[in-house]
Amino acid sequence: MTAATTAKTTTEPDYEYALEIVDLCIDVDKHGERVPAVKNLTIRVRPGESHGLVGESGSGKSLTLRAVMGLFSKGAYYRSGYIKICGKEVLGPNAPDYDPSMRGKGVAMAFQEPAVALNPIMKVGWQIVDALREQEHLSRAEARKRAIELMDSVGITNPEDRFDAYPFELSGGMRQRVMIAASIACKPKVLLCDEPTTALDVTIQEQILKIFRSIADSGTALLYVTHDLAVVSQLCETLSVIYHGEIVEEGTLRKVFDTPEDDYTRQLLSSTPYLKGRMRAAGSDTVRKGE
């Protein structure tokens, strides 16, 4: 409410926030009754910023993310609030059924489990090419070239050979890279990440996080959903803590980690004890990986 009234000082784009979720309410069916699952949730992410959304299982974080993408699962209903991507309302009073026009170029999503988020019977290269051809209208040869460049940029070795691989022929880390390559193929302004490193081991996780870091540095707004505070501390500048569908705490990484105001945040932080201590000791905005 208050942010809407603040004067726009930036002149380059006509929007201040790449992603704006305001007072979002989502209901879900539970035993035949509609109960609120996401309550008055507000998150704003600037271009180039990476924002962490932290919460436990069932807290509504994935539901929120999927709402931004317009992927409502069965039994989930939009009630009120609005979602704007690059200033365009995709879900809200003016677009109650979700406006898919921002998908691909405006907003893209990296999924949790790349093993199931890729078509199992299609060569991985073509899955990237498809995205390029659909959104950028490139020729086959051009799209192939771009896809190989993309695969190279996310750290896939031998991209020319891997282009013709099926998902089951790749390791988990490679599959995740392919999926990231596909999701950033059309240079989205907003990239949503649904715990994309949860299924990976820690060393691969760090490599993937580096890729996300560079994606954010290139001007993409990142909304990173996770239950892992260590990941947030490595990647994000700001974070929100969600509990039972409500944001209980938000702020910069430093502020939330050092001076948590909410009881739940404190519990969450104390459940990973080394983090808080290290934050103070390091005195920096990021925590290096523990020795």
Added chain:
Amino acid sequence: MPETKKIPVAQASKDYAKIKLTGSKPRKRKHANAEIVIGCVMLGIIALMIIFAPLLTSYDPTHQSLREAMLGSSPAHLLGTDQYGRDIWARLLYGGRIDLFVAIMAVFTPLVIGTILGAVAGYFDGVVPTIIMRFADLVSSFPFYVLVIVLVFVLGNGGTSIFIAISAVSWVPYTRISRGETLILRDREFIASCKASGFSDGWVLFRHVIPNIASQGIVYAMSDIVVNLGIIVTLSYFGLGIVPPTPDWGQMMNDGQQFLAAGVYSLTVIPTIVIILISLALSFIGDGLANVLKVRR
């Protein structure tokens, strides 16, 4: 003892080296499958013989010569002649043309139509899927043979009307199969991921859903060809199918039937054996395909 211990280690490191060398390239999936090979060879030989029938016999399958009726096997007539003096070998080869062609076409069309209808019914929600599935229920509530016979009766004899009749009835199982598969598939993450990439529903349906569900229908189609062949032959046997001057296996069986009591079996048995061989070949292919396609899950 120490020597025998060394061997597996050396072997293991060799294997490891091999893995590292080939690791960068995608592995080739094993396509070879004994059942498919046997089935394809059997079906291939029969199909080639039917296609190149004019090279394998100099007789006209419809040419009658009562002086040469009911001859036994001889160099002139490999399998003998029937009661009208027509060469059985020639009739067998030419008869396969229409029977097999109609059987295959009457599988291909329902396979394509049924799979698309089922995918649409499974992928979308709303009125259209309901209409499709209730219509499928309606068609399948009639006994299969009865409906085909009625349709052939209405449309008239001949290959085309058999094809239309079978196609009009046998799309139902394909629709059910592909709808079921689609219902499972549409909740998979990669379909959500496709939608998230901004692809239209039609694109997702044809590029991602149908290729993923087609295998089940194709396996079913193999056994369906056998069923269709049975229907075509049966209809012809009852005089409802292929119109007489055109040679056809069902009619050959019917023609030979009256001589069974007299101890002349070849007229009936020969086309039967061919049909059994084709069925066997298609069953092999179907089983083999089911095994190969199962690996992907």
